[in-house]
Amino acid sequence: MSPIQKITVTLPxxxxxxxxxxxxxxDIAKSISDGLFQNSLAAKVNNQLVDLYFPLLENSNIELITxxxxxxxxxxxxxxxxxxxxxxxxxxxxxxxxxxPAIENRFYYDFDVEMPFTEDDLEKIEARMREIIDxxxxxxxxxxxxxxxxxKFRKTGENYKVExxxxxxxxxxxxxxxxxxxxxxxxxxxxxxxxxxxxxKLLNTAGAYWRGDSQNKMLTRIYGTSFSTDKDLKKxxxxxxxAKRRDHRKLGKSLELFEINEQVGPGLVIWYPRGAMLxxxxxxxxxxxxxxxxxELVQTPHIGKSNLWETSGHLGFxxxxxxxxxxxxxxxxxxxxxxxxxxxxxxxxxxxxYRDLPIKYAELGTVYRYELSxxxxxxxxxxxxxxxxxxxxxxxxQLNEEIMKLVQFSFDYIRKFGFNEFEVYVATxxxxxxxxxxAKWEEAxxxxxxxxxxxxxxxxxxxxxxxxxxxxxxIKIRDALNRSWQCTTIQFDFNLSERFNMEYxxxxxxxxxxxxxxxxxxxxxxxxxxxxxENTVGDFPVWLAPVQAMVIPxxxxxNDIAEEFYQTLKxxxxxxxxxxxxxxxxxxxxxxxxMKIPYMFIIGEREAVxxxxxxxxxxxxxxxxxxWDEAITILETEIVEQ
Numbered sequence: 001m002s003p004i005q006k007i008t009v010t011l012p013x014x015x016x017x018x019x020x021x022x023x024x025x026x027d028i029a030k031s032i033s034d035g036l037f038q039n040s041l042a043a044k045v046n047n048q049l050v051d052l053y054f055p056l057l058e059n060s061n062i063e064l065i066t067x068x069x070x071x072x073x074x075x076x077x078x079x080x081x082x083x084x085x086x087x088x089x090x091x092x093x094x095x096x097x098x099x100x101p102a103i104e105n106r107f108y109y110d111f112d113v114e115m116p117f118t119e120d121d122l123e124k125i126e127a128r129m130r131e132i133i134d135x136x137x138x139x140x141x142x143x144x145x146x147x148x149x150x151x152k153f154r155k156t157g158e159n160y161k162v163e164x165x166x167x168x169x170x171x172x173x174x175x176x177x178x179x180x181x182x183x184x185x186x187x188x189x190x191x192x193x194x195x196x197x198x199x200x201k202l203l204n205t206a207g208a209y210w211r212g213d214s215q216n217k218m219l220t221r222i223y224g225t226s227f228s229t230d231k232d233l234k235k236x237x238x239x240x241x242x243a244k245r246r247d248h249r250k251l252g253k254s255l256e257l258f259e260i261n262e263q264v265g266p267g268l269v270i271w272y273p274r275g276a277m278l279x280x281x282x283x284x285x286x287x288x289x290x291x292x293x294x295x296e297l298v299q300t301p302h303i304g305k306s307n308l309w310e311t312s313g314h315l316g317f318x319x320x321x322x323x324x325x326x327x328x329x330x331x332x333x334x335x336x337x338x339x340x341x342x343x344x345x346x347x348x349x350x351x352x353x354y355r356d357l358p359i360k361y362a363e364l365g366t367v368y369r370y371e372l373s374x375x376x377x378x379x380x381x382x383x384x385x386x387x388x389x390x391x392x393x394x395x396x397x398q399l400n401e402e403i404m405k406l407v408q409f410s411f412d413y414i415r416k417f418g419f420n421e422f423e424v425y426v427a428t429x430x431x432x433x434x435x436x437x438x439a440k441w442e443e444a445x446x447x448x449x450x451x452x453x454x455x456x457x458x459x460x461x462x463x464x465x466x467x468x469x470x471x472x473x474x475i476k477i478r479d480a481l482n483r484s485w486q487c488t489t490i491q492f493d494f495n496l497s498e499r500f501n502m503e504y505x506x507x508x509x510x511x512x513x514x515x516x517x518x519x520x521x522x523x524x525x526x527x528x529x530x531x532x533x534e535n536t537v538g539d540f541p542v543w544l545a546p547v548q549a550m551v552i553p554x555x556x557x558x559n560d561i562a563e564e565f566y567q568t569l570k571x572x573x574x575x576x577x578x579x580x581x582x583x584x585x586x587x588x589x590x591x592x593x594x595m596k597i598p599y600m601f602i603i604g605e606r607e608a609v610x611x612x613x614x615x616x617x618x619x620x621x622x623x624x625x626x627x628w629d630e631a632i633t634i635l636e637t638e639i640v641e642q
Contacts, residue, residue, distance in 0.1 A: 010061045019056065026052045026192065029064055039066045041075050041196055042189040049075075051141055052192040067198075067228040077102035079139070079191040080129075080200050080226035081109050086182035087128035088222075091121075097184070098160040098210065098219060105236060107226065110208050110219040112160065117220055122202045125222070129200070136195030137180045141188060143173050149185065152176075160210070161185055199233040200226040203240070212374030214266075243481060248533035249378040255538045255595060257546070260378070267376045267383030269526055277546040277575060278529065283364055285416070286388055286522075293409060295362040295390060300342035302366065306332040311499055312341040317468065321369045339365040339389045340493075340518060344500045347393055352504040357514060358394035358402055364525070365389050379530030386525040392517040393497075395504070396443075399515055403451035403473075403490065410475055410488040410521050417532060418541070419487075421478035424457055427465035434468050436494030444492040444515075445471045469495035479535040487528070491518040539618075542598045542635070543642045549599040549635060550592045551578040551613075554585055561608045565601065565628055572632055593618060599635055 009017045009028060017028065025045065029037040029052070043050055044063040049071060056062075065071050081100035088095050088111060100109030111117075117125075144152065146168055153161040165174065165185065177186050179194055191197070202224040210216035227233040244250075252258045257275035264270060271279060287297065306325060309315045314322065318337060325332045336342070343361045352359070366386045375381055394402050411422070426448050429441045448471060452459050459473075466472055470492030476484045493516045496502075503511045522528035532540075542548055549569060553562035559580055569576040577597075579588050585602075592600050602614040602623070613631050615624045626634070 007056060008059045009056060010059075012063050021057050022055050024053045024055055025050065025062060025064070028056075028062060036064065036066070040064045041066065041069075041072055041191050044071075049189050051139075051189045053141075072228065073105075074102045075189060075191060076197065076226045076228065077105075077107040078186075079194075080197055080224060081107040082139075082177065082179065082182065082184055082186070082190065083129050083132050083194055083197060084125065084202070084222060084224055085109050085111075085184060086132055086179060087125045089182060091124055091128055096158060096160055099164070100184070105225060106203065106223055108221050108223045110210070110221045112210075112217065112219050116207070117205050117222060122205070122222070126202050129202075132180070133194050133197050135180075136193050138193050139177055139179045139190050141175055141177055141190070143175050146170050146172050146174060149174055149176065152183075153185070197226060198228050199230045200224060201233060201237060209372070209374045212372035214373035239481065243534075246481070246534040246537050247378075248380075248530040251533050251538040252379070257533070257538075258379070260382075265383070266373055267371055267381070269379065269382060269384065274546040278540070278544070279525065281544055281546070281575075282522075282525065282529070286364065286413075289409075289413060290362045290390070293360075293405070295360040298343060298346055298361045298363050300339055300346075300363060300365060301336070302368075303333045303335050304341065306334060308341050309334050312338075312496060313469075313499060314338065314341075321371075323368055323370050335368045336365075337367050337369045339363055339367065339387060340391060340496060341500070343389075343391045344496060344502060344516075347502060348500065352393075352514075354395055354504055354506050357504060358392055358398050360390060360392050362388075362390040379526040379533075382524070382526050385527070387520050388522045388525060390519045392519065393502070393514045394517070395506075395512075396515060399444075399447045400450050402517065403447050404454055406490050406517070406519055407451050407455055407457065407473065410490070413521050414475075414477060414487060417544070418535065419477040419479070423476040423478070423484055424452060424459040425462040425465070425474045425476075426452070426459055427462040427467075427472045427474060429466055429471060430464050430468060434466075436470070436498075440494055441471060444494075448473050448490070448492075467491060469493045477531070479531060481534075485527075485531045487523055487531075488521050489519070489523065492516075493518055539596045540598075541642045543639045545596075545598050546575060547577050547595065547597045548575045548639070549577075549601055550595075550597045551576060551601045551603065552585070552588045552592070553578075553580065554602065554604040556580075556582065557605065558603045558608045561611070562603045565603065565613065568628060569601075569632065572636070574632070574635060589616070601631060 005021045006018050007021055009019055011017065025043040026037065029040045040052055042052055042065040043054065044065065045054060045056065045060050065075065078101065081102065085097050085100055089097065092113060094114065096112035098110040098112065100107060146165055149165050150162055153165065168174065174185065175187055176183050177188060177190050202222060204223050206221045206223065207218050208221040210219055225236055227236060255274065256272050257278060258272060259270045260268065261270055306315065314337060322337050323335050325334050346361060347359060364386050366384060368384045371381060371383050392402050426445065428445055472489055472491040474486060475488035477487045478484055497513050497516045502514055504514050506512045551562050551566045553559050562578060566576060566578040579591065581588065589600060596618065598618050600616040602616060604614065607613055607625065612625055612627055615626065615631055615634065
């Protein structure tokens with residue numbers, strides 16, 4: 001018999017513990033204290049997440065993952081999804097399981113069932129989940145070859161699992177987790193036993209196409225959440241209620257802003273008059289800000305010949321996100337997914353000198369990208385959207401200054417809409433797939449860092465997160481619920497200027513390739529509006545409100561004078577509506593409040609005689625009676641001061 005080998009385990013505080021090979025992380029936790037073992041969910045061994053019963057075979061650094069560890073929440077979420085799937089299979093044996101990942105603060109699992117789950121079903125599933133948790137069933141990990149698992153899941157009729165496994169390379173060793181009568185394909189890690197789940201809630205059901213593709217079968221998705229304490233669960237459920245109150249899809253309908261109509265097509269937005277006015281107000285502000293900062297406005301077609309997209313590389317690198325082509329007079333055309341190739345054609349229309357640079361083209365260009373039906377979500381993820389696109393074409397010497405201007409412009413612009421908290425990232429060269437010389441990547445990345453450092457902007461590195469054609473700055477905004485949203489992108493491009501042979505005549509009379517920067521401050525205008533709606537609950541500042549004021553005659557006797565005041569406001573470019581309905585005064589005020597109109601100008605018998613109005617501000621019972629000119633001054637002053 002060979003002697004038992006000894007290895008050394010190093011704890012986070014530097015303590016070194018000699019143990020026998022095969023000792024598990026759980027054994028280490030128990031040797032420290034039973035309390036630590038009871039509170040441990042998983043571990044990090046040499047910085048890799050593993051299960052608590054992972055056997056140690058070599059000298060290792062270990063860190064126990066407890067309920068308070070940052071990694072714990074995702075493990076709890078994913079483990080709870082398995083418990084939910086087990087409960088579903090026990091209650092609905094005919095259900096086929098698909099995938100059940102953890103997402104931000106939630107988990108979901110998709111099932112193929114004959115009839116979608118009801119609210120009563122969710123209650124039954126929750127009750128069965130509690131039984132499984134109370135039984136404290138051990139969770140065991142096993143490894144198999146791909147072919148072994150195909151046979152295993154085919155035998156149990158889990159065809160979706162078979163499809164997933166068959167898409168994996170044949171030589172892969174795969175893992176499954178088993179708890180009682182339920183086994184699922186998963187790389188883990190998972191909790192050591194079901195009793196580790198402390199607080200959970202099933203949230204809702206939804207339809208979801210298999211693999212997000214509308215050509216596939218519609219499945220039933222169950223969403224849920226899981227936390228380490230009831231307090232944290234309650235806090236999150238309150239957050240969800242507030243998020244529901246702010247849902248831009250619900251507010252978009254109630255405030256008569258937009259619609260996504262299935263007859264028109266999923267992911268395609270119809271803007272109602274008030275929504276279109278909101279968009280136009282943002283566009284007008286965008287145009288003014290760009291002209292003031294030296295940009296030139298351009299406008300380009302919605303479609304282009306296939307050779308344009310071949311040259312740009314979109315057909316090679318981006319084809320799956322483009323809509324199918326169309327044949328016109330024997331030529332193949334594509335609807336545009338981006339605006340950049342058109343802007344390059346404008347640049348190349350004549351010879352450029354270094355004296356002409358930088359050139360800054362800006363366009364509110366509507367683009368179209370094929371997104372799977374399963375990922376479409378209101379204004380946040382659509383198939384047709386407007387990019388606040390700009391391209392800066394400059395010399396290497398102008399690079400640092402132009403990046404600094406872009407960063408400052410982005411912050412100034414976004415703050416105007418009430419966003420003041422940002423997360424900034426510098427995304428660097430991908431490890432494998434990239435174009436351009438490494439030296440140029442370093443120069444461009446350093447320019448991004450230099451701009452942020454010079455402006456004293458804190459940022460994090462997103463290592464390898466750049467596009468294949470250049471590094472970038474990403475700016476994410478935080479909303480009223482502390483959610484993070486991707487907003488500004490400042491993106492270098494070593495690819496297009498070379499592909500399209502862009503040139504300028506340098507000071508030494510040589511042809512050189514300019515640097516090109518893609519830039520979008522809002523990103524997608526549609527998504528920005530969606531975030532804006534949820535951030536403000538549709539209660540926009542006066543300068544932005546699609547309807548800034550409502551003129552309300554108390555009775556039909558004041559309709560004529562109210563109409564005169566209404567026309568006066570319109571001539572002053574105030575966005576105003578008039579309510580001539582025969583409703584009661586209270587009903588008219590309620591309607592204006594529900595539509596979140598900032599100002600109500602009320603005209604009764606006395607006001608009509610004196611050519612005055614009673615001003616009522618939204619969410620206030622206070623009224624001020626003043627002349628027409630005074631009322632207009634009050635409104636215009638607030639617009640200017642915002």
